[in-house]
Amino acid sequence: MPSLRPLLATLALASVALAAQAEDVEALLVIKNHRFEPAELKVPAGQRVKLTVHNQDTTPEEFESKSLKREKVVPAGAKITVFIGPLKPGRYDVFGEYHEDTAKGSVVAE
């Protein structure tokens, strides 16, 4: 893919440079007993957020959100990072794919 690779590399470098400048807002979401805590996480709109997901259960979970376009496995006991946003104000549903009946939550950007 001769045309896209240099472009992607440039984009990646540029965004790393940008990321280093801008201070990301940090937020924490805990998974416990196959539920999200808090069930409703408030984050600022219009800013990129560094979201830490901490799985305190003894089984893995997959943190997933269609509207945030994120999908990531969180092994038992692990803490992972997912970058989200900048978001428009609104409610974004998140769920745990491995325990979909209980692990439901939302990220509210305001």
Add this chain to the structure above:
Amino acid sequence: MFATALIVFRESLEAALFVGIIAAATQHLAGRIRWLSGGVAAGALGAVLLALAARTLSEALDGIGQDLVNIGVLTLALLMLLWHCIWVSNHTREMVAEAKFLGHEVQSGQRRPWALMVAVALAVLREGAETVLFVSGSLSGSEAPVAQVVLSGALGLGLGVAAGAVIYAGLARVPTRHIFSVTNTLIALLAASLASQLVRALVQAGLLNLGTETLWDSSWLLTQESALGTLLHALVGYDAQPMAVQGLAYVATLAAIYLGSRALRRGHPAPAPVAVAAPR
């Protein structure tokens, strides 16, 4: 019970369809079963190792270690498919045409399709690691009896493999003169889909920060979790809410394959029409 089967099915579907398409694309090659099985086995072994290292990997590099592995795997798989689509398939087309022209067995002149084998291994690795992690988690958790987890996991995997067999059987009925065009188109779409997933992984890891606005939202029409949505996601990379940069990567990949193949063919005029006419 069915939740486990459904999750394992979803994870295995993509890899199974991929293997089915590659098996159809290489049906003219002698010994392809051995190569394909080797790719699948290597991928499965890698998946187990990756799942064992999941905890360490997840927390590595400030929580994005897993994304970086994913990015590496997607990049390599994408390069393999591009190499196949642009170079190997055009080369094979010529060789098949020449073989027909000379009355040789097509198999005799073929090289090993290593690029596709690596791509198969990587597809199994990527989808397999999550499956292994999920199933082993269900086994260690006290939520359901072991036999039930194993049974429903096997059911999900069986359904995934069956879907791969169905697409293979469908493609096997395509007439020989069209099979290259059909499988090449499918592989090109898989490559575009990989590029889209790669870009998404870069954004998720915070390494790419441009073009993240939603391009469209077709979830009112077809959600990605629906049966058709899942199938289209696995086959052509359907995304109900893609980011602009994903769309760009998708289109750029198809364009690169199209332009690359055209440039190669212009360099070596295809002998195909001559070969088809010659035996008469």
